[in-house]
Amino acid sequence: xxxxxxxxxxxFIQKEPYYEAVGNEIAIFEAAYRNRxxxxxxxxxxCGKTRFMEHMAWRLKRPLITVSCHDDLTASxxxxxxxxxxxxxVWVDGPLTRAVRCGGICYLDEIVEARKDTMVVIHPLADxxxxxxxxxxxxxxxxxxxxxxxxxxxxxxxxxxxxxKQSTRQRFVALEFDYPTPDLERRIVANESGxxxxxxxxxxxxxxxxxxxxxxxxxxxxxxxxxxxxxxxxSSGVDPVVACQSAVAQAVTDDADMLAAIQELSSSxx
Amino acid sequence: xARKALTRAEIEALLDVWLETEFTFxxxxxxxxxxxxxxxxxxxxxxxxxxxxxxxxxxLAFHFARRAPDLxxxxxxxxxxxxxxxxxxxxxxxGMYAALTVAEQVDAFTRTRQDHTAGALFEDVAPVLxxxxxxxxxxxxxxxxxxxxxxxxxxxxxxxITVALESREDNFKLAKATVALLWAQTRFGTLRADLAAxxxxxxxxxxxxxxxxxxxxxxxxxxxARELPGLHREMRRLMAALGDQLPAAWADFAARLSDPAAxxxxxxxxxxxxxSLPDFKPWCFQAExxxxxxxxxxxxRLEKEKARLRVKLAELEEEHRRHKAGEERExxxxxxxxxxxxxxxxxxxDFEITLNDAPIAPPDDVKQLLTSIYLDFGEIPxxxxxxxxxxxxxxxxxxxxxxxxxxxxQGTYHEEGALFYPEWDLGxxxxxxxxxxxxxxxxxxxxxxxxxQTLDKHFALVKHLRKGFEAxxxxxRTLKRQAFGDxxxxxxxxxxxxxxxxxxxxxxxxxxxxxxxxxxxxxAFMVDxxxxxxxxxxxxxxxxxxxxCEALELLGDRYAIYGFSGITRKRCELFRIKTFDxxxxxxxxxxxxxxxxxxxxxxxxxxxxxxxxxxxxxARTKVLVTLSDGRPDDYFDVYRGxxxxxxxxxxxxxxxxxxxHPFCVTIDREARDYLPHMYGAARYVxxxxxxxxxxxxxxxxxxxxx
Numbered sequence: 016x017x018x019x020x021x022x023x024x025x026x027f028i029q030k031e032p033y034y035e036a037v038g039n040e041i042a043i044f045e046a047a048y049r050n051r052x053x054x055x056x057x058x059x060x061x062c063g064k065t066r067f068m069e070h071m072a073w074r075l076k077r078p079l080i081t082v083s084c085h086d087d088l089t090a091s092x093x094x095x096x097x098x099x100x101x102x103x104x105v106w107v108d109g110p111l112t113r114a115v116r117c118g119g120i121c122y123l124d125e126i127v128e129a130r131k132d133t134m135v136v137i138h139p140l141a142d143x144x145x146x147x148x149x150x151x152x153x154x155x156x157x158x159x160x161x162x163x164x165x166x167x168x169x170x171x172x173x174x175x176x177x178x179x180k181q182s183t184r185q186r187f188v189a190l191e192f193d194y195p196t197p198d199l200e201r202r203i204v205a206n207e208s209g210x211x212x213x214x215x216x217x218x219x220x221x222x223x224x225x226x227x228x229x230x231x232x233x234x235x236x237x238x239x240x241x242x243x244x245x246x247x248x249x250s251s252g253v254d255p256v257v258a259c260q261s262a263v264a265q266a267v268t269d270d271a272d273m274l275a276a277i278q279e280l281s282s283s284x285x
Numbered sequence: 286x287a288r289k290a291l292t293r294a295e296i297e298a299l300l301d302v303w304l305e306t307e308f309t310f311x312x313x314x315x316x317x318x319x320x321x322x323x324x325x326x327x328x329x330x331x332x333x334x335x336x337x338x339x340x341x342x343x344x345l346a347f348h349f350a351r352r353a354p355d356l357x358x359x360x361x362x363x364x365x366x367x368x369x370x371x372x373x374x375x376x377x378x379x380g381m382y383a384a385l386t387v388a389e390q391v392d393a394f395t396r397t398r399q400d401h402t403a404g405a406l407f408e409d410v411a412p413v414l415x416x417x418x419x420x421x422x423x424x425x426x427x428x429x430x431x432x433x434x435x436x437x438x439x440x441x442x443x444x445x446i447t448v449a450l451e452s453r454e455d456n457f458k459l460a461k462a463t464v465a466l467l468w469a470q471t472r473f474g475t476l477r478a479d480l481a482a483x484x485x486x487x488x489x490x491x492x493x494x495x496x497x498x499x500x501x502x503x504x505x506x507x508x509x510a511r512e513l514p515g516l517h518r519e520m521r522r523l524m525a526a527l528g529d530q531l532p533a534a535w536a537d538f539a540a541r542l543s544d545p546a547a548x549x550x551x552x553x554x555x556x557x558x559x560x561s562l563p564d565f566k567p568w569c570f571q572a573e574x575x576x577x578x579x580x581x582x583x584x585x586r587l588e589k590e591k592a593r594l595r596v597k598l599a600e601l602e603e604e605h606r607r608h609k610a611g612e613e614r615e616x617x618x619x620x621x622x623x624x625x626x627x628x629x630x631x632x633x634x635d636f637e638i639t640l641n642d643a644p645i646a647p648p649d650d651v652k653q654l655l656t657s658i659y660l661d662f663g664e665i666p667x668x669x670x671x672x673x674x675x676x677x678x679x680x681x682x683x684x685x686x687x688x689x690x691x692x693x694x695q696g697t698y699h700e701e702g703a704l705f706y707p708e709w710d711l712g713x714x715x716x717x718x719x720x721x722x723x724x725x726x727x728x729x730x731x732x733x734x735x736x737x738q739t740l741d742k743h744f745a746l747v748k749h750l751r752k753g754f755e756a757x758x759x760x761x762r763t764l765k766r767q768a769f770g771d772x773x774x775x776x777x778x779x780x781x782x783x784x785x786x787x788x789x790x791x792x793x794x795x796x797x798x799x800x801x802x803x804x805x806x807x808x809a810f811m812v813d814x815x816x817x818x819x820x821x822x823x824x825x826x827x828x829x830x831x832x833x834c835e836a837l838e839l840l841g842d843r844y845a846i847y848g849f850s851g852i853t854r855k856r857c858e859l860f861r862i863k864t865f866d867x868x869x870x871x872x873x874x875x876x877x878x879x880x881x882x883x884x885x886x887x888x889x890x891x892x893x894x895x896x897x898x899x900x901x902x903x904a905r906t907k908v909l910v911t912l913s914d915g916r917p918d919d920y921f922d923v924y925r926g927x928x929x930x931x932x933x934x935x936x937x938x939x940x941x942x943x944x945x946h947p948f949c950v951t952i953d954r955e956a957r958d959y960l961p962h963m964y965g966a967a968r969y970v971x972x973x974x975x976x977x978x979x980x981x982x983x984x985x986x987x988x989x990x991x
Binding site (some may be wrong): 021087089090091096097098099102104151197223224225226228231232256271272275277278279281282283284285 | 331413414415417419420421422425461465513515516519633758771772773778781785795799900955
């Protein structure tokens with residue numbers, strides 16, 4: 016089977032991504048989109064921020080262009096650069112520019128990880144100017160109505176050095192995400208992984224145990240995403256304790272004592 | 286070829302020396318007789334430990350020696366070693382009487398039938414089980430080592446060794462089951478009942494407590510079966526292996542107590558009936574109940590938590606009101622009314638708080654408080670939910686007071702609020718646990734013109750240092766000829782095009798990239814403040830620190846400065862001059878100026894504490910620089926000599942092992958002989974001239990980190 020090749024502009028989401036609303040985040044996002052306001056998603060990893068973006072892209076019927084930021088990501092990586100082709104230099108648009116041109120949704124995941132100079136290109140896009148300066152080609156790109164900028168940020172584990180600056184955060188409509196309530200999380204885990212309700216309940220209970228450990232050896236408890244992974248392994252016949260160890264414990268820590276402790280918790284529960 | 290076993294006479298001769306039988310009159314004959322029957326490897330092991338314990342106390346070593354020959358047949362060596370260390374620790378902490386009790390406890394092992402049992406040692410199980418118990422719901426319980434298995438509702442105490450089954454895995458499972466049961470005592474209400482009062486009416490209160498404990502063990506096992514079914518299966522397996530069972534006469538009790546609705550009150554009601562039955566043979570994971578320990582803590586906790594919760598609620602209410610004032614101007618004269626409902630189902634414990642019937646989300650600390658209060662009462666008492674009035678409580682009642690390090694000495698309890706560090710005991714070849722009682726103290730700032738004078742005095746040097754350090758600052762560098770980059774490297778492109786015209790291969794390294802080499806260094810300076818630095822050395826140290834700070838400010842490295850001194854292990858003091866987060870202010874300068882020689886040079890604790898501080902900092906490179914004027918020393922203590930050197934060496938090794946680069950600067954000219962050994966793990970430099978210190982320290986730092 017061949018992998019499907021898509022340009023970012025064609026990345027329309029056809030099938031409704033499964034998403035359970037925790038609060039009124041869908042309505043707020045839609046309102047922000049209608050008013051051409053950029054959106055900031057806050058929340059711990061694996062609580063559904065990316066899924067929410069996919070869901071909103073499907074709802075709004077716009078292509079979704081996601082950029083996962085890393086500490087070497089520069090403004091050029093977003094806006095574009097000159098490349099050499101057949102002995103000529105050729106300008107190539109970056110993902111942000113492409114999103115602006117096609118009026119898509121640009122989602123910059125973990126924005127604080129990126130280098131500081133990326134903020135320079137985001138700021139004018141994120142206020143009422145809505146324009147993208149393309150310094151190297153000497154152009155200013157005016158964003159169409161449909162374009163939407165969303166960024167995400169995890170306030171939990173970043174060090175002080177990587178805090179989001181006020182001048183950046185005060186341009187965005189902020190949506191806070193957290194782990195869903197146990198009932199909701201149970202539904203999500205059952206729905207996504209296909210395990211029975213009773214098993215989903217145990218998985219959620221297990222997640223709560225690991226979240227109790229946050230701050231005393233764990234940076235972050237098990238996310239809903241990890242529970243879904245564990246659930247999927249269990250549905251394919253893997254023993255629950257083994258599934259929790261591979262899909263959850265190993266994912267959240269490398270510390271041998273902590274791994275053993277989580278193993279003890281899961282073996283007590285199942 | 287196996288070495289020949291030692292003969293009885295040979296062993297006796299050794300024991301005579303180690304146990305000083307000439308003065309102590311210990312009867313070593315029987316010990317030697319028992320030992321000479323062992324194999325050489327076992328003999329060596331036992332004799333080595335006798336010798337090591339004898340450096341702590343001879344009587345202790347004798348008691349060890351009496352039991353060891355029998356013990357080595359039954360327990361694995363790790364367990365014996367753990368026991369020997371526990372023996373010494375108990376002696377260190379609580380004296381000879383307590384240590385002898387520990388020695389007698391070991392006789393219990395001899396009663397187990399298996400030979401060569403592998404016990405689960407506290408130090409192996411504690412790291413895992415303390416996280417395990419924190420993962421469970423309810424109050425956060427600590428795990429400590431002690432004289433048995435019991436809980437006081439804030440901590441769980443486990444014995445040094447758990448040994449009832451043959452394999453280490455099974456003994457670990459047993460320790461885990463015990464921990465779970467002790468956790469359940471707090472979580473499911475056993476410890477909230479007034480146990481002493483409940484048992485007082487019986488002819489034999491102790492016996493009543495035992496039977497009550499049995500009833501609760503049955504009830505809690507059922508709770509665990511519902512909450513942690515996997516663990517419960519393990520518990521049943523352990524019980525089967527050890528032949529524990531439910532006596533037929535207790536079946537009716539068990540039926541009632543296994544009901545999900547059963548509470549501690551049910552056990553109390555059944556107590557009279559159970560009292561008339563024969564003694565319950567405790568199940569393997571059953572723990573002790575110590576009502577006195579629980580009651581004392583509970584009384585202190587209740588008042589404090591009531592105050593804390595009421596103050597917190599007042600804050601919540603205030604916040605809520607301010608929030609509301611924004612939207613509607615209507616004043617609410619009515620009394621704020623809080624309601625809290627505990628949701629305790631499926632093992633989950635959560636709280637819903639409403640303020641005047643409108644739900645509010647409690648912050649985490651309030652939730653913790655509510656959890657703790659709920660566990661004490663089984664509900665949230667209404668009088669706890671009245672927000673505190675202004676000034677109703679003295680802040681000292683609900684805030685944890687920072688203990689004034691000096692005031693502690695006026696009291697009787699010298700160890701309150703201090704940090705404990707282990708120390709390496711050369712003779713014992715083992716750590717003394719919690720041996721050094723350490724406190725951080727302030728240096729009294731002295732505002733004078735020392736800072737100015739130093740800069741004037743070393744004017745030329747300052748200029749020189751600035752130049753040197755400025756060159757080390759991180760700057761953006763443009764990397765040329767990169768495979769990826771922000772811009773096209775025109776030079777490279779022209780060359781590549783020429784190459785391709787020539788028919789040669791064209792390079793793909795055609796871009797320029799900005800590279801920022803970040804300095805990511807954290808450094809802790811540990812300065813000798815012992816009495817021997819008085820005069821010249823002290824002055825040179827202070828000058829060195831000023832120059833160093835000037836240089837480090839240029840670099841932007843994170844740094845901390847601490848002075849160390851102390852007198853005996855009970856009073857190890859680390860003086861804060863500058864912490865990592867603190868900027869280089871006038872006050873820091875005044876503190877440097879205020880550095881005064883204090884007492885003795887005990888170094889181990891200071892290295893260990895700064896290692897800990899450094900490890901809490903996120904930095905790519907961590908450096909610990911010690912400045913001292915001579916060998917470790919302390920007042921009337923074994924620290925003087927080999928012991929102190931070995932402890933310091935060990936502390937430096939520990940630092941190195943945790944990824945810190947230790948570096949030592951010393952001014953002790955006489956004793957070059959011990960330095961290579963002591964600083965084995967660290968690099969070091971000896972300064973011949975104290976006056977060189979200011980120049981050298983900065984210079985060394987530069988070389989160290991560039």
